[in-house]
Amino acid sequence: MPVSERTLYRLKLHRAIDNCWRKTNQIDALGIRVDKPIWFKGVIIYGGYGTQSVSHSPCYIFNSTSAISLLNSAGEKCYEKNAPIYSMESSKTQDVYINNPFQLNANTSYTLLVKNVNFTSYFGKDCKTTCTSNGVTVTFSNSPICTTGTNTNKGQIAGLLFSI
Numbered sequence: 369m370p371v372s373e374r375t376l377y378r379l380k381l382h383r384a385i386d387n388c389w390r391k392t393n394q395i396d397a398l399g400i401r402v403d404k405p406i407w408f409k410g411v412i413i414y415g416g417y418g419t420q421s422v423s424h425s426p427c428y429i430f431n432s433t434s435a436i437s438l439l440n441s442a443g444e445k446c447y448e449k450n451a452p453i454y455s456m457e458s459s460k461t462q463d464v465y466i467n468n469p470f471q472l473n474a475n476t477s478y479t480l481l482v483k484n485v486n487f488t489s490y491f492g493k494d495c496k497t498t499c500t501s502n503g504v505t506v507t508f509s510n511s512p513i514c515t516t517g518t519n520t521n522k523g524q525i526a527g528l529l530f531s532i
Contacts, residue, residue: 371407371469371531372469374407374531374532375531375532376409376529376530376531377501377502377504377529377530377531377532378412378463378501378527378528378529379499379501379504379506379527379528379529379530380412380461380492380499380526380527381492381495381496381497381499381506381508381525381526381527382492382493382494382495382496382522382523382526382527383492383493383494383495383496384492384493384494385414385490385491385492385493386490386491386492386493386522387417387490387491388417388488389414389417389488389489389490389491389517389523389524390488390516392484392485392486392516393484393486394483394484394515394516395481395482395483395513395514395515395516396413396481396482396483396485396514396516396518396523396524396525397479397480397481397482397511397513397514397515397518397525398479398480398508398509398510398511398514398518398519398520398523398525399477399478399479399480399508399509399510399511400472400477400478400479400480400506400507400508400509400528401475401476401477401478401506401507401509402472402473402474402475402476402504402505402506402507403474403475403504403505403506403507404474404503404504404505404532405471405472405473405474406471406472406504406530406531406532407469407470407471407472407530407531407532408438408447408466408469408470408471408472408528408529408530409465409466409469409529409530409531410436410451410463410464410465410466410528410529411436411464411480411482411525411526411527411528411529412461412462412463412464412525412526412527412528412529413434413461413462413464413482413485413489413524413525413526414461414462414489414490414491414492414524414526415460415461415462415489415490416487416488416489416490417488417489417490433450433451433452433484434450434451434464434482434483434484434485434486435448435449435450435451435481435482435483435484436448436449436450436451436464436466436480436481436482436483437480437481437483438470438472438478438479438480438481439478439479439481439513440476440477440478441476441477441478443479446470446478447466447468447470449466449467449468451464451465451466461526461527463529464482465529469531472530479511479513480525480528481511481513482524482525485524489524491522491523491524492522492523492524492525492526493521493522494521494522495508495520495521495522495523496508497509497520499527502532503532504530504532506528508520
């Protein structure tokens with residue numbers, strides 16, 4: 369079955385949310401490792417905190433273009449794509465899809481980077497370093513590439529979008 373037609377799964381790693389993650393032009397990053405091969409289709413991030421006045425249609429409360437990247441264990445880019453983030457409801461998570469799904473191999477380390485989330489947002493806390501969804505176990509780890517407070521305990525990266 370083509371990857372585009374496979375069931376989309378959402379995996380969240382935070383158990384609670386807090387508010388006022390700072391506006392940043394920096395890098396949120398986490399290490400990821402899966403126990404079975406999956407097709408990475410995007411990332412879940414937290415929506416904006418507060419309100420922003422807008423005067424043009426379409427009326428987005430928060431609007432940002434972020435770069436989503438995957439690095440292999442050698443630090444080489446496997447995937448990078450700019451992705452628009454539009455948020456109409458401040459307290460909701462946002463699914464940010466990539467255009468071309470990328471296959472993550474089992475038992476291989478990757479680093480997920482989300483660059484330039486340019487609005488003050490909610491963030492996750494009380495995280496799970498190991499999450500299981502639909503028979504796939506994902507292990508998260510801290511990344512030295514991260515230049516924000518995102519780590520295995522808290523942060524802007526709320527989860528993954530994937531297919532099997």
